[in-house]
Amino acid sequence: MHLMTVTPVPLMALKESLLRKNKMKKVVFIILALYVRFDIHAQLTFSSDTNILKRTFVYKTVGTTQIHADFYHANDYASSPAIIWIHGGALMFGSRADIPLEQLKLYLKAGYSVLSIDYRLAPETKLPEIIKDVTDGIEWTRNTGHDLLKIDTAHIFVVGQSGGAYLALMTGYLMPNPPKGIISFYGYGTILEDWYNKPDSFACTKTPVTKESANKLIGDSTITEAPVRDRLDLYIYSRQKGIWPQLVTGHDPKKEAKWFNKYSPLKNIHSNYPPVLLIHGDKDLDVPFKESLSLDKKLTEKKVRHRFIRMKNYGHLFDIFEGGLSNPDVNKTFTDVIMFLNSCKKPYLRVKH
Numbered sequence: 015m016h017l018m019t020v021t022p023v024p025l026m027a028l029k030e031s032l033l034r035k036n037k038m039k040k041v042v043f044i045i046l047a048l049y050v051r052f053d054i055h056a057q058l059t060f061s062s063d064t065n066i067l068k069r070t071f072v073y074k075t076v077g078t079t080q081i082h083a084d085f086y087h088a089n090d091y092a093s094s095p096a097i098i099w100i101h102g103g104a105l106m107f108g109s110r111a112d113i114p115l116e117q118l119k120l121y122l123k124a125g126y127s128v129l130s131i132d133y134r135l136a137p138e139t140k141l142p143e144i145i146k147d148v149t150d151g152i153e154w155t156r157n158t159g160h161d162l163l164k165i166d167t168a169h170i171f172v173v174g175q176s177g178g179a180y181l182a183l184m185t186g187y188l189m190p191n192p193p194k195g196i197i198s199f200y201g202y203g204t205i206l207e208d209w210y211n212k213p214d215s216f217a218c219t220k221t222p223v224t225k226e227s228a229n230k231l232i233g234d235s236t237i238t239e240a241p242v243r244d245r246l247d248l249y250i251y252s253r254q255k256g257i258w259p260q261l262v263t264g265h266d267p268k269k270e271a272k273w274f275n276k277y278s279p280l281k282n283i284h285s286n287y288p289p290v291l292l293i294h295g296d297k298d299l300d301v302p303f304k305e306s307l308s309l310d311k312k313l314t315e316k317k318v319r320h321r322f323i324r325m326k327n328y329g330h331l332f333d334i335f336e337g338g339l340s341n342p343d344v345n346k347t348f349t350d351v352i353m354f355l356n357s358c359k360k361p362y363l364r365v366k367h
Contacts, residue, residue: 065088066118066122067091071085073155074154076143079238082110083131083132084110084130084131085127085128086128087127087128088122091127093165095125095359096163096165097128097173098128098155098193099113099131099173100172101175102176102177102178102199105141105144106136106137106240106249106261107241107246109132110132110239111130111239116338116339117348120352121352132147132238133147133148137261138237140264142263145181145188148185152185156191169359171196172197175200175333176331177201179200179201182197183201184282186287186290187287188276194289196290197290197293197351198290198309200294200298200301200331201292201305201309202305203280203308203312204308205263205274206271207302207305209301213254213255214253214256217253220254223250225251227251228248228252248261259274263277283309283313283316284316285316285317285318287313289319290309290313290321291351291354292309293306293347295325296325296326297328298328300330303324309322310322321350321354323350325343325347328343332344
């Protein structure tokens with residue numbers, strides 16, 4: 015694998031870069047917020063005495079497609095545990111650059127390095143290859159981590175949001191040597207339920223997206239990142255028609271239900287599954303809260319060390335669109351995230367449920 019760039023990023027320069035991006039993304043955030051019914055008032059805070067060091071790698075090449083990862087660390091990070099951050103976007107849009115800066119800063123301040131990864135996106139690439147990208151990214155981190163990244167390869171965690179959380183949860187059983195712990199922000203344990211396979215009532219309140227319009231958003235070549243503004247209508251169309259699983263997998267869940275078993279964390283959680291932290295808003299209109307309820311039940315049944323945080327009266331993407339870490343509820347949740355990560359480094363410390 016090739017090192018692409020080595021870039022020390024002073025925090026103020028990173029702030030200016032993000033602010034420039036925010037001007038372009040403002041309309042995108044507004045569109046997305048309208049879809050998930052959020053008020054946009056997230057604010058980022060910056061510390062002038064902190065540097066974030068960033069290096070970009072190609073962790074995998076498929077044909078002519080390079081799949082990138084951004085490695086963030088502090089100056090004194092040697093032998094730090096590492097978080098692999100997996101972006102959301104219904105597996106159809108998003109990129110490694112989507113990691114919220116204030117969350118990144120929190121992880122770094124707590125002593126963790128962070129690797130934010132891209133993966134090939136659907137429907138151009140199907141689910142088996144997508145999850146293979148994620149597991150390959152974890153293996154690449156483990157194999158290169160000691161010499162190249164200078165991290166503690168015995169303590170690699172995964173954090174995912176929404177579709178990224180779904181991918182993160184699958185690493186717990188698809189890998190012979192899974193991550194040390196998994197954090198799922200509003201993730202899901204199956205894609206066979208009606209919420210993904212029948213027209214979604216909330217999506218149907220939006221302007222109907224035609225098949226022709228949706229098909230225009232699907233490219234002829236492999237992509238590893240895409241702005242939400244370019245693909246949101248494709249996702250809305252898939253939810254309005256109840257065909258998201260078919261678009262993402264290329265299989266029909268009504269006719270080939272058994273094929274989906276391998277890609278259902280809910281069906282594959284076992285007693286040796288790694289520790290899990292589930293976080294979900296009970297007013298989520300995109301990914302049903304019951305998905306995390308079902309995962310909590312299964313983890314309890316299998317006696318897997320875990321914790322379930324219910325964000326009362328919060329919806330999807332609450333950590334982004336509900337004030338960020340300036341919101342006391344969100345701040346408390348991220349305090350719990352750090353406590354959970356730290357507890358996973360102590361094998362005999364049990365997490366209270």
